[in-house]
Amino acid sequence: MSLFWRIFAFNAVVLGAATALLLWAPVTVSVPVLLTEAVILVSGLVVMLIANAALLRIGLGPLDRLTRMMTTVDLLRPGHRLPEHGRGGIPELIRTFNAMLERLELERAASSARALLAQEAERRRIAQELHDEVGQSMTAILLGLKRAADEADGPLRGELRQAQEITRASLDEVRRLVRRLRPGVLEDLGLVSALTSLTTEFATHTGLRVVRRFDPGLPVLDQETELVLYRVAQEALTNAARHADADRVEVTLRHTDGTVVLAVTDDGSGTGMAREGAGIRGMRERALLIGAALDVTSGPRAGTRVRLSTPVSRKQS
Known part of the structure; x- marks a missing residue:
């Protein structure tokens, strides 16, 4: 009835x-x-x-x-x-x-996958153009400034040397952007090397202390899973630098019970409740691509922890 x-x-x-x-x-x-x-x-x-x-x-x-x-x-x-x-x-x-x-x-998962794949393709295209066009042009300018400085006299040489240093710093920044947009280390050397390079560059650029704890003998993951883990770590580190007011960040990568767990933990002020901003929601969308679970916890004066757990299939391992 x-x-x-x-x-x-x-x-x-x-x-x-x-x-x-x-x-x-x-x-x-x-x-x-x-x-x-x-x-x-x-x-x-x-x-x-x-x-x-x-x-x-x-x-x-x-x-x-x-x-x-x-x-x-x-x-x-x-x-x-x-x-x-x-x-x-x-x-x-x-x-x-x-x-x-x-x-x-x-x-939603299918549309997010299409959007994120298109985003990665656009990142690769921009990185390639920065490397091929902007990078090569700035390298040519740098060489021209060097020749001009070698031939110049007096105060002009000092000004040319100063312009040369500014150009070199700008070229280094372009190369850093290229590495962020297209992690070549991830494609060439794998996830652990890419995370090591990422955290080293992050510590140098921000001045924060970064502690790495990576389990030995991690299973082989497919390219999409490695990219998601890398991007989540990248976004979590960026959030820690921008919002956490932290002094120390710990990045761990562990393998237990058929699951790979990535955790990024800072000792910052925390928020009491993790804010679901665009960065966190972007991480959740990436987690959905590989069937992973994302957990973000934050407490007052207790820091913030971003934890991504992804199952490892037999084919991957």
Whole structure:
């Protein structure tokens, strides 16, 4: 029986019982109303209201849970489903909602994958252009400044030397941007070497102390998984430098029970509750690409920890 007919039937029973009492029970209503008659009428009304409230609470309880989940569902945290409890049409409604959630999660994962792959392709293109065009042009300018400085006299030589140093610093910055956009170390030497290079450059650039703890004998991961781990570490380090007010950052990479776990922990001020900014949501989208779980914890004066756990398939290992 659907929820509508259940409520209608119960109300019909209650109203029918009240009508029967008025027709056949030795109960009358005087004018003016006597106290006993008023007590009986009020008691009957209270019973009817309580019975209707109980039925509506029981019948509409699953709808309340469904409404709360609709307002709190996050497609970047997949897997949340409502139990298919209730009677009438409630279980069918919950099944439909759960199926809709599953479709939305699959579509979100597919669209995120396309967007992130396009983003990586664009990063590679920009990095290639910076390396081939800007880098080579600045190298040519640097060589020209060197020749001019060698042939110049007096104050002009000093100015040319200064321009040469500025150009060299700019060229180093371009090369650093190229490495961030396209981690060639990751493609050539693997994840551990890429993370080592990333943390070394991060410590040099920011002045923070970085501690690395990498398990030996890590399993071989596919290229997509390694790229996600690298990008999550990169984003977590960037957040630590920008927002954490930290002095020390620890980067760990462990393999346990068929799972590779990356953790980036700082000793900064923390926020009490991790803010879901664009950086964290971007990390969650990357985690979805490889079926990984991302956990971000932060407490006041307790620092922030970003933890990514990805299962290792037999094919990978």
